[in-house]
Amino acid sequence: MSIIANTMLCNVNEQPDVVVNCAALSVPRACEVDPTAAMAINVPSVLVKWLSSFSNGGTLLIHLSTDQVYEGTKSFYKEDDETLPVNVYGRSKVAAEQFISANYSNFAILRSSIIYGPQTVSPVPKSLPVQWMDSVLAKGDAMEFFHDEFRCPIYIKDLVTIVWTLTNRWISGREQIQLLLNVGGPDRVSRVQMAEAVAHIRGYNLSLIKPVSSSTVNRGVKSPADISMDITRLIQTLNMSTTAFRDGVKLTLEAELASTS
Template identity: 30%
Template sequence: MKKIIVTGSNGLLGQSLLALLLEEKDKYEVVGFSRGKNRSGREDFRYVSMDLTNKNVLLRELNKENPDVIINTAAMTQVDQCEDKKEECDTLNVDLVKNLIKYSEEHKAHIIHLSTDFIFDGKKGCYKETDEPNPISYYGLSKLKAERELVNSSIDYTILRTILVFGKVYDMSRSNIVLWVKESLEKGKSINVVNDQYRMPTYVTTLAEACKAAIDKGKYGIYNVSSTELLTVYDIALQIAEKFNLNKELISPISSKELNQKAQRPEKTGFDLSKTKKDLGIELRKFKEDLQNFKQIIT
């Protein structure tokens, strides 16, 4: 039996991982580390409430638990906020990872860490794991710094890079692209959506499966995880409207320049997924298919 700690277990991916891993209680003992009360709606695992950025508390609790694997889902992901609060961003996105590495170097734990397409500048698109990063936002830079800490360490690590994660769990503190579009249109609200940024959204269930596959197959290194088709964010919104039978006329295309966000976004990301398909062996689908699976769960 493997003991697995999920940091950020209250988040979208954190709660999805709990649901997946706790299906096999004979294989995994799962412990959640997160801030505040346990928001997963489950009581069949150990939950430790803590400030993950407090190094002493984190190391003390890790030493108590002695995990085989740490899945680090905790991060500051609001891109514009990271631009404004660089120190806070680094504390959670970089320093936490350094502290997890410190523990793992002494105790031989496997770290699975989540990263992002925003480490790239978006000039090329369909990035391979080996392509040269060049972040254009502070968020992207912070995630790249964390990756480099892992790559330069002596531990067993798996970095899963992902894009626009969507899904729904028991108690959510934040929305995501699919819920935002769906809920806005259900209320009859008009929305502006960029038509000059290209992405491959990721269903949170797929991402959780990738984490589990990395554990079960003992796969280390860097992997890309997303859906399989490159779409503009505007096209993504149209597909959401279509799938949930909502009014597409409420969606207006807008350029990134017009949106005028604080942090720059990469124009075209998307991933080459061949290494992930080969090594992790999980099923990766078109966004439309992932949306259909998601719809079946929430309706």
Template identity: 70%
Template structure:
């Protein structure tokens, strides 16, 4: 049986590394040929050692430099998963040109359009920040009226993909949380940061009036793999779908911190409730972009991990991470 060729764009990022790990495990090697792209060089040795059978390709999403090498050396992919993004809203606000040129994947879409069969599935990671944030539990068909540059770049990306791609799955992801990656990332991971700051015993401020549906990273990986598997077994090779990819709980930052405190036994009185409007973060942030995930659950027959269970799994794994040599 011919193997399915999969390219992970942005394979060195948080979600990208987890998707690579999933393909590396559970006999993925028998069914899939996997390659990944990276923007930063050189690649960490730990990452290359973790995925020795997956070729890595340098890629500049702004210019599209690097796509030709993938076609020549790896071949035309059956599935492309796009995890690459400039995803810090404040950074996008400061550099809107970069946000638009990276987050709206024109070069990637142009590359896919050169394929003869045009039967490549693009799984694209979007965001809950495409919604305006003026109500609870947004549905996929609700209007996308982003309030910041990051959200606007992601709305533009969705429009481009719907216009130009024959086959796609767009996943509107919320805050992604979970254990550290194989090749540790320099940025603060949300649960680990909350745990470390509460552990110090100092009072810390959290917003009580901004709501999201954080998703456990391994659930997002399962969603991605399920879409890939569905694509592989389908005969007609047609998919055009947008899914809210959030967890089952609508939570403020205060509520998230309270769950971390509960799981870890930290003092709840350290959690100081403040309004998001009291802090200038250099970017407008939507108030309530909680999502209705009924379509996700029904379409892919999955039951996402509760926030509390995800926090427990994350922190248990961090403890192991520190014990292991």
């Protein structure tokens, strides 16, 4: 990956105004299997070195991190809370945050929760959470969902708005930006509650949703129990709110239906 990145960046001669770094090995189990690859891919050392080669520091680096930097032992983590990740994926993302903040002057690190929304124009090669739940419940078969893991899923269009707002702020002002933001929706939800939202909107029988503990399933990786996040800083810094989970699910399913009609 670093060789490819080096080659690609060497072919870019003009300094960009903004770089949004979404590149990651983001499957926690894959990170457990190959920690070396996780660190090499998730810590953007080549990118930061290239950006630093421009003497004026005129590029804003917007870096996508994760809520899995938190330990998961309480609700509504704040940005200043200690990062104590329980798996390799989380540790690699903490390492990335530390590397960026120590080696680059203008950055916005976004600790994102589960991202959900309509399928992209070029479909992503993995199942999307709302679409997967919809397809499972549509079959009419009972399905187990975790009741004891909590996140604050963020609607994709909110995330795009955040990136766009930061980009415009940087381009219009060029004042130093060093931001760390929790990026999530306003709702703390379990997988059960996520599935229930889908079922309510689509009219599925709620009895199909069977709550189980996450401890009953061996996923090959430890997962934090509660990494819900306080998004007060996001709201105050960017003067915006994020979409309630049920509203986002409704928008997602409406978009999916429109794309197939």
